Amino acid sequence: MPKKNRTPILLKCPDDLLQKIEEYQEREMISTRAGAIYELIRLGLKYAEKERTDSSHP
Numbered sequence: 001m002p003k004k005n006r007t008p009i010l011l012k013c014p015d016d017l018l019q020k021i022e023e024y025q026e027r028e029m030i031s032t033r034a035g036a037i038y039e040l041i042r043l044g045l046k047y048a049e050k051e052r053t054d055s056s057h058p
Contacts, residue, residue: 011037 013021025036 021033021036021040024030024040025033028036028039030036030039
């Protein structure tokens with residue numbers, strides 16, 4: 001299976017947020033900080049999409 005193109009980004013965040021990301025990385029046994037950030041973004045987008053679709057159906 002071919003790899004998807006990846007675009008590098010620079011992300012600056014407050015120290016307290018970085019601490020929470022690193023705690024998540026350790027708890028989930030993710031080997032890299034980038035991997036933890038990727039997973040958190042993916043989960044957040046999935047949650048936001050679910051919230052959007054749930055709120056559009058009364």
